[in-house]
Amino acid sequence: MNINNKNARDWLVQSSRRSFYSVLQEAKITPRQMEIAELRFVKGLMNYQIAMQLNISTKTVEKEIATAYKAVNRILDQML
Numbered sequence: 001m002n003i004n005n006k007n008a009r010d011w012l013v014q015s016s017r018r019s020f021y022s023v024l025q026e027a028k029i030t031p032r033q034m035e036i037a038e039l040r041f042v043k044g045l046m047n048y049q050i051a052m053q054l055n056i057s058t059k060t061v062e063k064e065i066a067t068a069y070k071a072v073n074r075i076l077d078q079m080l
Helices: 003-014 017-026 031-042 047-054 058-079
Strands: none
Touching: 003 031, 003 058, 017 031, 017 058, 031 047, 031 058, 047 058
8 A cells, every 4th residue: 555545644643533534535535435435434344345245346445545545645735
């Protein structure tokens, strides 16, 4: 995991729910990415659990989370 994705992940894990949803909405991620982010960071599910629940592959979960990280990084960079 590169440093930018790690920073985005750390922020998402530590953020309040209000900040979490605000940044994700501003990042204009897809509904599927939003759902996966909620399952990962709000409910604390692991990638394989998300994949099973949504009936998708773990690779798809990883790809969607990586894309969401990039979008969140764009917003966080603008905020700083």
